Amino acid sequence: MTNVHIVGAGIHAFGRHDDKSGLDQGVFAARAALADVGLKWGDMQFGFGGSSAAGNADAVLPRLGLTGIQFVNVANGCATGGSALLAGYWAIKSGEFDMGMVVGFDKHPRGAFNPEPADWGLPSWYGDIGLMLTTQFFGNKINRYMGLHGISATTFGRVAEKAFENGVRTPHAWRREAIGLNAIMNSRMISDPLTQYMFCSPAEGGAALILASDRKMRELGLTGPKVRGAAVRTRVNGSFEVFSPSLDVERGPSPTQLASKAAYDMAGVGPSDIDVAQLQDTESGAEIMHMAENGFCADGEQEQLLEAGATRLGGKLPVNTDGGCLACGEPIGASGLRQVYENVQQLRGRAEGRQVEGARLGYSQVYGAPGLSGVVILES
Amino acid sequence: MALMPIADGLFEVADGVAHLIGGRRKSDGRMVFPLPTGSEGGHYEAVRLSSEGRLWSFTIQRFRPKSPPYAGADDDSSFRPYALGYVELPGEVIVESRIETDDFAALKIGAPMRLKLLPFRKAEGDVLAYAFEPVK
Secondary structure (H helix, E strand, O other), rough: OEEEEEEEEEEEEOOOOOOOOHHHHHHHHHHHHHHHHHOOHHHEEEEEEOOOOOOOHHHHHHHOOOOEEEEEEEOOOOOOOOHHHHHHHHHOOOOOOOOOEEEEEEEEOOOOOOOEEEEHHOOOOHHHHHOHHHHHHHHHHHHHHHHHHOOOHHHHHHHHHHHHHHHOOOOOOOOOOOOOHHHHHHOOOOOOEEEHHHOOOOOOOEOOOOOOOEHHHHHOOOOOOOOEEEEEEOOOOOOOOOOOOOOOOOOOOOHHHHHHHHHHHHHHHHHHHEEEEEEEEHHHHHHHHHHHHHHOOOOOHHHHHHHHOOOOOOOOOOOOOOOHHHOOOOOHHHHHHHHHHHHHHHOOOOOOOOOOOOOOEEEEEEOOOOOOEEEEEEOO | OOOOOOOOEEEEEEOOOOEEEEEEOOOOOOEEEEOOOOOHHHHHHEEEEOEEEEEEEEEEEEOOOOOOOOOEEEEEEEEOEEEEEEEEEEEEEEEEEEEOOOOOHHHHOOOOEEEEEEEEEEOEEEEEEEEEEOOO
């Protein structure tokens, strides 16, 4: 079977862009990816696209060109972008196609998401009494983790501090000013122990990747990181997910643990082989828990690792080198593709100002509602 | 006059003690709360859950949630932060609940909790809701 390579990558800066629709930003990213590799839209044999709140992804077609290719809209919660990538990976791996594009974009209203119980199969009383908030889930999950594994609130502050430091160095980041640890710790409490600056915000942005088979890549004289492993997994009994009026007494693995294991198995590598990682950081606590769920440390070791700066640029395992969701915001359709875009820059030695020297294996993990996780492992 | 419950089939009082009503899935015994209703309800049998358990995790809601879906009669100026979390009912299920306390700093994972029924003030009037409170 052929290998799958990412031969081109483009991005529209994340953040707030009042003069542009989500679609505008997706098309911008798609054209940037084509320009990155010197190809035309007519060279693409397929497309997979995702957008959660900014309309149909296939609305890019009239702008990029009505070439008649297969284009499939992907909608898979917070892993929409990651799932579009996985679909493109399968399309080439199966031998059906040689080259195509995955694109994701979004534009969310300001402020926290505003979900309705009925959309989640929940009774209305659950929302009436004030339990229908994603922020509560994050507070509950990390509070228990802190209690079980001895993590302090300062560690969550360090995660956000690092994110904003890295954002300063990243052209596609939204938050590009450093924020000190004290300011983060003393910002408004949202859901204990998490403060305002420890949460990412819904945002806007677009990202696109061009995938190619070994043969096509050689034929065109291109290069690009190889996809060593890619997997999406969903929740099982005993997983703790958002908007759960009840949980199983018998606890089980998270979808991230399942997707991580599947991707490592495919790649034939382990956590200690990874040089740079992009981990879902919807809030600071998520990055801490995901370090362990993806195998990079044991539960509880994060406290010392963060204090020692292990996940900062120049540390043992730099995490979220572009500032992650905390500094970039979270446009759902584009977020997982942003992570992969950043790893492509790192593995190609193009991450100017934030380059992890000699990075060979890049790991990315996107996670979210309603309880799914997608992992991609790239090799330069 | 007795308050109307916020939803039918959510809780009941037996011998003066309040209980939540959960569901046991007939196919595999998995316990859930609340008891599913409608077309899904036939796959579950009702279970009167323990009225006492231990705090599994918690957090504090520091700002007034958006309406909808939040239906509290308060507004941004009269809103008071509230605790909520999960209570493990031994051998049954872990249920999500508001936690009735003003002493947030005293909340500890593993602390004993007891169910109570209490009024919840909606804009259109009070209804009867449930919460767990620390056992003193």
